[in-house]
Amino acid sequence: MTRLCYCTNVHPAEDLPGILAQLDTYAVPVREKLGADRLGLGLWLAAAVAAGLASSQTELRKFRAELDARGLDVITMNAFPYGGFHADVVKLAVYEPRWTDRRRLKYTTDCVTVLNGLLPDDAAYGGISTLPLGWREPWTEADDTAAQDALAELTRSLRSTERLIKLAVEPEPGCILDTVADTVEWLAPRVDPEYIGLCLDTCHLAVSFADPVETVRSIETAGLEIVKVQASAALHVEDPKAAYEQLEEFAEPRYLHQVRESAPCGTILTADDLPEALESLPAVGPWRVHFHVPLHAEPDEPLGSTTDVLTEVLDTVPSDRIVEVETYTWNVLPDRHRQDLVDGIAAELAWAEGRLNLEVS
Template structure:
């Protein structure tokens, strides 16, 4: 979905396909037909953006880019951004910390990301010059060494050189967006600024995930200001919202939290304790007493962005305002990323319900961007 910012810039709004399980190209193609095309039809828009997640095994398919490009054109879909965070098996029965491997000190991560960049260069619409790829923030913090840190930064510097060569070859500029996430080596905007400032800012920037910001009790306004000061670009944003429980010690709060305690994904939990952010790596630990539960909890569980009750929607609105509400947009790529529909207690159980839910999230986000001065094209 395309919008025009008040300054004339083109804004791209999409939803992320990592909500759909697909570990090979046939799976990706099937999900585009089964869901994404129907979301476009429901929204009644001439073209719909889709932030593709393509697992590493699918990239070995010779001719993948050509077939995908043909299908996207036939279904009136367009791709300007990829989600390169999960490497594979994002919809296994248990994902948890497996999603952080391989990390950036391991060569398969660099190879995967470069392959994604080459794919995206072929999929970008003819009238779009720049694409973006979000990726994990170096790696999970436990066991992370100084050697890992140095190897990761070397890998990213090498990748920047490859991306520069790719632009010379194709005329398409693909940028990498490091995505701070609770529990990772880079979990805050300040850590992103510290780790990435020495790299090539023209090619390596940040993906602001508004759920992750809220869980860490960071604000979009503060994040944008800090990144501008550090000279780092916001390459893309993931429009997302976290679970918020104001009284986690109450019976009502415990019942609400129990509804989101599920075994598939990691649900980092945070609380302000003595004016500092403290947390656990997963919700069960918090429920078992690892946090005092004297103040609001924020839980890394992506909930529908158009839901206001018990969510960080206010923080999401602040992030959207900081990114799209100024005289010029801070980023032009907006990707709704609610990948947890399959594990929500009250989620729809049929295709039509999921299509309706995804369309509602995109409508809500579009309307917020319009309220900030953008025009739908």
Template sequence: MRFPHGHLAYCTNIHPAEDWKTTFQAISTHAMKVRDLVAPDEAFAIGLRLSSTAAKELLRGDELPAFNDWLATKNAYVFTINGFPYGDFRAGSFVKRNVFRPDWADPARLEYTKELFTIVSQLLPEGIEGSVSTLPGSFKEFQADESAIRLQLIELATFLDSLAEVSDRDLHLGMEPEPRGHFENTEETLRFFDRLLDDAPDHELIKRRIGINYDCCHFALQYESARDSLTALRGEGLRISKIHLSAALALDPRIPGAVEAVSKFDEPTFLHQVLARHPDGRIERYTDLPEGVASLGTDTGADAEEWRVHFHIPLDAEPAPPLASTRQNSLDALALAREVPDLCQHWEIETYTWGVLPQELARPVEEQIAGEYRWVLAGV
């Protein structure tokens, strides 16, 4: 849907679906119910999540034209696709580090992303940009060959420029920094793009087609404010491709009961990275929540004064004390957009954890998403 800062959707990665048939069923049921709750009389934007399997199936035969026709009958449209999770992304599955596979050193990631752009370029209404979000190159533990990552991104930028000319649509990739990703904070992101630009024969091509998917949860985990990090990224001429409105868990692990409370969010599907800040400003990073809990029994971890935990919390539902959330970072991004009208045209609510939320935060999925829309629109 249109809102004062551009286009707003929610990401359909909240609905478990790995093939196109199941993906379409989720859209035609859940997404339409959310539309009826939030904006029944407006054109409703759908933030697609397509696995590699679903993307290939959608490109076969007349599936894509048929989906386009369906969108028209429902007064709905697509402006963005989440292309971070290539494969299985379902509650009950073992996703964890696998969400970073294949990484950008693997040709399979490049081909998948080209398929997603081929799809979105054919779904875009006239005059609307098209974006795809993706992982931050790789995962630090993988020790990926960054030169291969940069080479494939340059190839993608060239592909996008040609596709944009043919489709008459502005197309751009948003790389999404995440804790323990190949680049995860503002400084690492800037230095990665410096190296990418050094490799690229055409700097303007890269800046036009490759940008940042700014996830408010992920940067809050780094103890970085939306205002400071977005300003720094834009100051280096990087495109803000899309902004994910999202929130992480926050707590003081010294408070009695806090670690016990956050341990309820430990579950086997997704990574829940922990960033622990110490009184001297040092930040220790743990790849998953159990590692963070174990650190409290060590000399390096015992004096942490704050934790931020990568578990996407519904924007409109603060967890009970002694836990809190970082949703202020999403409000700060919206506030910056009021001051900087060209900040970003693509916004997406991205709370994908519905299937693994503790019982006290659980609601019917459509009600949760509608509540998040209302929260966002109240903050505009």
């Protein structure tokens, strides 16, 4: 059965007391608002917190008891941001440390230990998402080898866990593994597919303009697995020239908002951030913008969203996948698009339950 959850990287706390306080403030009220006995979480822990829990089984058991008392189940973890995910400016820092850096391996291994201790007893497996090696530059053949060696070392850790834990590499525009096609080509000859597969973020997929159904099939054909789907939607702009004023509202300073334009000649034009796109792209074809917008709230015209891509993906992937709602951008949305965070998260999960025939954890 599909397990539905929401990702806690929307909350900024980077210590255990703060994390529990924010779960009390947001996750528990979301569960109550949905009328659910249990609520699934895609847990994000900064590296220092993950290290502390991984080094103490006593503290890990205490943390699980705190979650159980609140009716919360950790069914997946997001190990993409290492820390500082709610700093005033994140941008390219979110891609550090790369998979060439031992800190990335240590952090991910700590998350494996934590998830092994938190995974509900009835879960078939747990998934941990990670960055697509790093930002695209600089990157050398030596980096390629170092990343492959680090993933091989992580695989040895995954093979030794009590519970089945899998790593999910998440393609993202502008990174070394920019698209699903890039990721499949890189992973297939290098990893053990029993333990390493893909995290299919449907916002990132939509930005690439790839066909959702064919993308899912290409992963399966390569012998790889979609470990989890991050249910997210990008901004879609059919006529960018008519939407500059509205798009400028989304050009906020914290996160990178990569833009892709589908040019009439069939090529995909690129910009690494929305302000750059507004200045440099010709705007003669539709744009998709890497800005996670709420699933349940279609932006006002002339803007739109790509929830249709999400729907197509979930109609195609196997029915036992983890689905993690990941709208981490609530606090940087333009003011007129924001709403109370409890109401917003609950509305997204309710939308996913109803529209996609899913069930909260």
